[in-house]
Amino acid sequence: MTYPSKHLPSVFAIDPLHPDVQHMVKGRFRLITCDQPEISRWKDDADALIVRGSSIASEDLAQCKRLRWVQKHGVGVDQLDIGALKNANVGLMNTPGANAIGVAEVALALAMAVGREIAIINARIKAGQYLTQKSGLTGLTLTGTTLLIIGGGNIGLTVGKMFHGAFGCSLLVFDPYISAAAKAAWESTIPSANLQWIQDLDTQGYPVADVISLHIPLLPSTKDMIGKAQFAKMKPTAIIVNTARGGIINEDDLIDALDQGLIHGAGLDAMAVEPPTVDSNPRLVKHERCIVTPHIGGSALSVQRDVARSCIEHLAEVFSGKAPRDQIC
Structure with missing residues (x-):
């Protein structure tokens, strides 16, 4: 699915996202971060989600009106219900190598x-x-x-x-x-x-x-x-x-x-x-x-920035009609 520029897709980052990548988003999609009040509307308005440590309940997926992609901030996807994503026809990508x-x-x-x-x-x-x-x-x-x-x-x-x-x-x-x-x-x-x-x-x-x-x-x-x-x-x-x-x-x-x-x-x-x-x-x-240590491998600020950048690039590519990279389902 491609989007005309005046109807940019909406991406909701439901976990904290490194702020340095905000400039990469302009003209590619709308980014709503977890510190914005609008984040509560993700079930209604999200074309894609960026998640780091959060899980997404199957009942929440069932209520989503536009969701097509979940982008994992990192590699591991064990906290996500892949079967529920498949049933909801929602694709999942991760970012191997970035961290x-x-x-x-x-x-x-x-x-x-x-x-x-x-x-x-x-x-x-x-x-x-x-x-x-x-x-x-x-x-x-x-x-x-x-x-x-x-x-x-x-x-x-x-x-x-x-x-x-x-x-x-x-x-x-x-x-x-x-x-x-x-x-x-x-x-x-x-x-x-x-x-x-x-x-x-x-x-x-x-x-x-x-x-x-x-x-x-x-x-x-x-x-x-x-x-x-x-x-x-x-x-x-x-x-x-x-x-x-x-x-x-x-x-x-x-x-x-x-x-x-x-x-x-x-x-x-x-x-x-x-x-x-x-x-x-x-x-x-x-x-x-x-x-x-409390799972700090990917927590260094430079690593968070690199992984967030990879998330932005992955989503921008699929929104522009390119084949998805690192697709899990």
Whole structure:
């Protein structure tokens, strides 16, 4: 569907949107942001929605009069009911790659902080302990280690490039659904001597990896994908990092693995209950071998700007009659 210039489509951003992209909208569509009173009219007037963390109830979709597109600010769409969108004949697009650098930086930071026990040392010093170089907290180095990346999309590739560039890591990649184009991107970026595609996590991945980084969606098939049986296969020096979605790691089993010394530690930017609090999961949030952050991978202002710009470009293209990019349904 195309629109004459005097009848511009209306896009309602029901979550906060970086203000720097406002100038990109002029002449392409009307943008109503969540801080404007008019936002309450989205069921009546919206041709498209931009959503970040909000969900859209199926009963709300049924009341929409003009809605044709939902644009996800980011990659993950697990909070959206894809079946309801299909039933309402509403298309869904996301923005893969736009937040890859921000998420990858957090994955790298978590792995380094867990490995070198920075959070433990910092907390003990602040609690008044007298620590020196001989206090026994030596940590683990990452140089020359093996990184297992589960999920070979844009974020996984960016993580792989960062770890390989910084530490000369060997990379194991597990992704049974990776496209030919994505696989080619890996093979043109990472030297073949440092890149191995694996088919079985239990035998080729978990027992070998020094760092495990998750970059997959939360689906019925990935819920509790890593639990007691998987931790038992890992090295006692292994570090697991989740910047993807909470629920992929069974958090009760993770606590047990940390308590029993089955792995060295964990860095979590994604948890089953967000934001993480001492009340929501006291044993894990307080555990000194687990660093927890409130899903900040895509929260840096520069990342928000880039993702918002991608949202604007995606919608402007479909409104001008071009084929949709990154369409989920």
